[in-house]
Amino acid sequence: MKTLFRTGRTALWVLAAGFLLAACGQDEAPQQAPQGGGQERPPHPVEVATMAPRDIALEKSYPSLLRSDDEVTLVARVTGTLEARHFEPGQLVAAGERLFTIEPDVYQAAVNQREADLQSARAELARAQRDAERFERLLNQNSVSRQQVDQARAELGVARAAVAQAEAALESAQIDLRHAEVTTPVAGMIGLSQVNVGNLVSNGTELATVTPLDPLEVRFQLPQRDAFELRRQLGEQPVESITAVLRVPSMDGGEASSLQGRLDFLGSRLDEATSTVQASATFSNPEARVLPGQFVRVSLEGLKRFDVLAVPEIAIGQGLMGPQVFVLDEESVARARTVQLGEVAGPWQIIRGGLEAGERVVVGNLAGVEPGTTIEPLPFDGDAEQLVEQSMQANAQQQGGLPQGSAPQQGGQSPQGEAADSGEPKQAEAGGDDAP
Numbered sequence: 001m002k003t004l005f006r007t008g009r010t011a012l013w014v015l016a017a018g019f020l021l022a023a024c025g026q027d028e029a030p031q032q033a034p035q036g037g038g039q040e041r042p043p044h045p046v047e048v049a050t051m052a053p054r055d056i057a058l059e060k061s062y063p064s065l066l067r068s069d070d071e072v073t074l075v076a077r078v079t080g081t082l083e084a085r086h087f088e089p090g091q092l093v094a095a096g097e098r099l100f101t102i103e104p105d106v107y108q109a110a111v112n113q114r115e116a117d118l119q120s121a122r123a124e125l126a127r128a129q130r131d132a133e134r135f136e137r138l139l140n141q142n143s144v145s146r147q148q149v150d151q152a153r154a155e156l157g158v159a160r161a162a163v164a165q166a167e168a169a170l171e172s173a174q175i176d177l178r179h180a181e182v183t184t185p186v187a188g189m190i191g192l193s194q195v196n197v198g199n200l201v202s203n204g205t206e207l208a209t210v211t212p213l214d215p216l217e218v219r220f221q222l223p224q225r226d227a228f229e230l231r232r233q234l235g236e237q238p239v240e241s242i243t244a245v246l247r248v249p250s251m252d253g254g255e256a257s258s259l260q261g262r263l264d265f266l267g268s269r270l271d272e273a274t275s276t277v278q279a280s281a282t283f284s285n286p287e288a289r290v291l292p293g294q295f296v297r298v299s300l301e302g303l304k305r306f307d308v309l310a311v312p313e314i315a316i317g318q319g320l321m322g323p324q325v326f327v328l329d330e331e332s333v334a335r336a337r338t339v340q341l342g343e344v345a346g347p348w349q350i351i352r353g354g355l356e357a358g359e360r361v362v363v364g365n366l367a368g369v370e371p372g373t374t375i376e377p378l379p380f381d382g383d384a385e386q387l388v389e390q391s392m393q394a395n396a397q398q399q400g401g402l403p404q405g406s407a408p409q410q411g412g413q414s415p416q417g418e419a420a421d422s423g424e425p426k427q428a429e430a431g432g433d434d435a436p
Contacts, residue, residue: 041374047364047387048328048377051309051357056345058303061247064220068292070186070212076201077179078102089192093184093210100182100207107177114173118166121159128152128159188212189288211292214285218246218261219278220298224270227277231266233304239263244281245299248290259283259290263300309355310348312384314391315363316341325355326362326369334362334373347384365391367398 076082080103087099135152138144184190191209195201222230234242239262246259261283270277281298290296316339317324323341326334339354355361362369363380364387380387 043332043374043376044368045376045378046362046366046369047380048360048375049311049363049380049382051311051355051359051361053307053309053357056305056308056310056348056350058305058343058345059299059301060226060303061297061299062220062222064218064296064298066216066218066290066292066294066296068188068212069217070188071209071292072184072186072188073209074099074182074184074207076100076102076182076205076207077203078107078176079202080106080180080200082195082197082199082201082207085193085197087190089190091190092213093187093190095185095187096183098181098183099190102180102182102201104177104180107173107180111170111173111177114166114170118163118170121162121166125156125159125163128156132156182207184210186210186212213288213291215261215282216285216290216292217264217280217282218244218296218298219280221271221274221276222266222279224275224277227266227270227279229305230279230300230303233306234266241302243301244283245301246281246283246290247297247299248294257289259285305343305345305350308342309351309357310345311351311361312347312363312387313344313349314365314388315361316349317366325351326366326371326375327355328360328362328375328377332375332377334369334371334375336371347388363387365394367395 082100082102083104084101085099086101087093087097093099132149132152132155135144135149139146139149188210191211193208194206201207230242242263244261244263246261248257248259261281263279263281265278265280267278311325315325317326317336319336319338321338324336324338327337329335337354340352342350342352344350360377362375363384364378369375
């Protein structure tokens, strides 16, 4: 019985070792297959574009605070009692419209007095003119002395000065009379009156504020690079080619509204503190949809970058050295290339360095592309936006199929687990059979 027991256990160990060697041979077989001349991976089909300089359209937006540069604070220019107010607060007023009246009768009386003074001065001038002419004739007849003639000429000069003084006093009185009726120099919405009717006002007393709402001027700051590029573009194109769009966020959480405008001004001086250049745009605001003091974003449409290299955004990957793209060699094998990124223009990414014109770059979906991958170049029609959408849809479908694909793998492992589990009882049973 001892001999049989040892012989049976020895046979069992030999059989287990054979199973292990067979299993190891199955695991190593696939790894050795490529070295033995197995099948190679087929070329990976993906869109490829040849780099060439092109003009790229941009759309830039900048934060800004709405303001009305033509806003006017009305002040009294004369002293007197505020007799009347000819508007309601919040009313839209037209340029030149009368708003306040400050004792016009008093200033009308002053005008009348100055007119009388002017008439008196003119009459005195006429008398002095006649006397001077008469003394000139008498001097020719040696009937008067030279001293008398000089006296007549001096009186004539004094009379002329008196007329000029009276005319100036009359003009000053007329100006005061006009200021007794306070008018607005601009059109806009008038605010609350600062002084009630019946109060005494003096020169410099603030009365009300008129804020023009249509049009509105928006000032904003351009970064240094954007300002230089825009100035370069305006040197080749008219300023009307740049459209300004004012985007105003909704107060109730709805869609933002927008106003169309035009670029009016681009500064010629760089702010040393912020490294920005000031610009301004004008927008029509007929329905007073926006008000001064609101925070908005100003977008400039029509901007371009000339003669630049660009690829669709999905062509940019991330490598150890930073952003990278895949460039094809002569055998259409993908090689990683680190690049310097510029501005983003919609679905396009401008490349500032790392690529040269004429090189072939993978511009499609980078899934399945790695250094050394053989590429089957597919034509690229230049529609980067459509290419991005197709890539997003493909990625979404691939991610949506993962749970279904993972189930068979888990299910496929279960029979192996069952076999392993079932092997243990068999060994126990064998051992149990041998034990007796």
